[in-house]
Amino acid sequence: MAVEKYLKPEVINQIKRLDLRAQFVVKGFLQGLHASPFHGFSVEFSEHRRYAPGDDPKDIDWLVYAKTDKYYVKKFEAETNITGYLMVDQSQSMGYTYRQDLTKFDYSVCLAAALGYLMIHQQDPVGLVTFDEKIRDSLPPKSKRTQLGNVLSLLSKLRPSGVTDIAASVHQLAAMLRHKSLVMIFSDLLVDTEPLMRSLLQLRHGGHDVILFHVLDEAEVYFPFEGVIEFEEPESAEKLKVDADHDRQAYLDEVAQFRDKLASDCAPAGIDYVPLDTSMQFDHALMEYLLNRRARF
Numbered sequence: 001m002a003v004e005k006y007l008k009p010e011v012i013n014q015i016k017r018l019d020l021r022a023q024f025v026v027k028g029f030l031q032g033l034h035a036s037p038f039h040g041f042s043v044e045f046s047e048h049r050r051y052a053p054g055d056d057p058k059d060i061d062w063l064v065y066a067k068t069d070k071y072y073v074k075k076f077e078a079e080t081n082i083t084g085y086l087m088v089d090q091s092q093s094m095g096y097t098y099r100q101d102l103t104k105f106d107y108s109v110c111l112a113a114a115l116g117y118l119m120i121h122q123q124d125p126v127g128l129v130t131f132d133e134k135i136r137d138s139l140p141p142k143s144k145r146t147q148l149g150n151v152l153s154l155l156s157k158l159r160p161s162g163v164t165d166i167a168a169s170v171h172q173l174a175a176m177l178r179h180k181s182l183v184m185i186f187s188d189l190l191v192d193t194e195p196l197m198r199s200l201l202q203l204r205h206g207g208h209d210v211i212l213f214h215v216l217d218e219a220e221v222y223f224p225f226e227g228v229i230e231f232e233e234p235e236s237a238e239k240l241k242v243d244a245d246h247d248r249q250a251y252l253d254e255v256a257q258f259r260d261k262l263a264s265d266c267a268p269a270g271i272d273y274v275p276l277d278t279s280m281q282f283d284h285a286l287m288e289y290l291l292n293r294r295a296r297f
Contacts, residue, residue, distance in 0.1 A: 082182050082209075083141045084119045084126040086112040087173065088155065089187035091132040092234045095160035098219035100278045105160045107278045108186035108215050112155070115184055116148050128154060131169035132162035138176075163235045166191050170199035174206055182209045189214050189262065197265050204269050211272040214262065218279035221255060223248050 051060055051071035064072045094105035102110065112128075119126040120143055127141035128151045137158075139150055166187055173183065183203055189196065189212075203210050219225070225244035232239050259275050266273040 082124060083179060084115070084124060084182045084184060085129055085141065085173065085177075086116055086126060086151065087129045087131065087169075087183055087185045088112055089132070089164060089166065089185075090130045090136060090158050090160050091162050091164040092160055093164065093188055093190050094215075096217055096220075096234060097278065098217055098224070100218055102278055103160070104188050104215050104217055104278060105158075107276075108213070109152070109155045111213060111215075111276075112184070112186055113148065113152055116151050119143075120145060120148050126151070129169075129173055130155070130158060131166070131172075133165040133168065135169050135172045141181075164191055167195035167199040170196075171202060174199070174202045174208075177203075177206065177208060180207045180209075182211070184211045184213065186213045186215055188216055188220075193258075193262060193265065197269075200266070200271055201269055204271060209270075209272075211274060212262070212266060214259065214273065214275045216255075216275075216277050218277045221277040223251050223255075 051073050055073050059073045061072050064070075088105075088108055090105065094108065095103050097103040097106075100107075116126050116128075123143050125141035125143040126147060128137070128139040129135055130137045137154055139147075139154060142150075164187070166185075166189070170185070177183075200210055200212070223244070225248075227244055228241060229244050230239055230241045263273045263275070
């Protein structure tokens with residue numbers, strides 16, 4: 001698969017729109033929020049303290065006043081950079097698509113490309129890690145403009161294969177990280193959630209921010225099948241015949257419970273959980289996440 005697949009005009013246009021819209025959202029709403037992993041997109045922010053008698057009125061931050069109706073003075077102003085890691089699942093199950101143009105892997109690559117573009121555009125270093133049952137490839141973080149091409153060049157050569165062990169791969173990454181980082185994981189998460197959560201908590205305890213992009217195929221979310229159909233598990237080749245009409249509701253309930261469980265497990269740990277499916281435009285998906293995050297603060 002050529003790099004151009006991920007950089008075709010409609011994808012580039014989505015990334016450009018995402019860049020402009022994300023800058024607006026980040027600058028307008030996430031400015032100064034230390035808890036936000038997205039403060040690292042080189043958004044200029046300030047440490048503030050309440051205005052006190054004797055302070056120079058020129059130092060009042062009127063943007064903060066407009067948001068809070070309170071007077072704050074800037075203590076210092078600086079550019080804050082955070083190192084990002086795009087962690088992409090390349091296991092066999094990620095190669096699935098039912099009727100969408102993009103497989104789960106392709107979709108993840110496009111979303112990773114958009115985030116990598118944003119970070120590099122804001123001069124934040126970003127690196128790449130790919131994994132199945134263990135880490136397979138990695139690129140060290142860089143903020144040079146050529147880094148996005150390097151990331152996509154590596155991803156374009158990959159074919160989803162192998163079984164998944166996200167927990168082991170995350171443990172590996174945690175051992176590699178030397179500085180506080182923003183780890184963005186793209187996976188269908190078709191694994192046991194308990195070891196997964198233990199590994200994610202290890203990242204959080206290490207002081208790292210984590211965003212978990214849960215990428216499922218449209219058909220895995222909405223189950224558009226009819227009649228008796230045979231499914232094959234991509235990593236074990238195990239086959240199962242089901243009556244789609246009879247089992248649809250039970251399946252949909254299971255998927256909803258699975259996603260709800262991940263969301264409820266991630267929230268107390270400060271891990272951002274982002275459920276996606278391949279029918280969603282990835283710029284819209286990320287903007288929805290950013291806006292929802294804004295609403296939580």
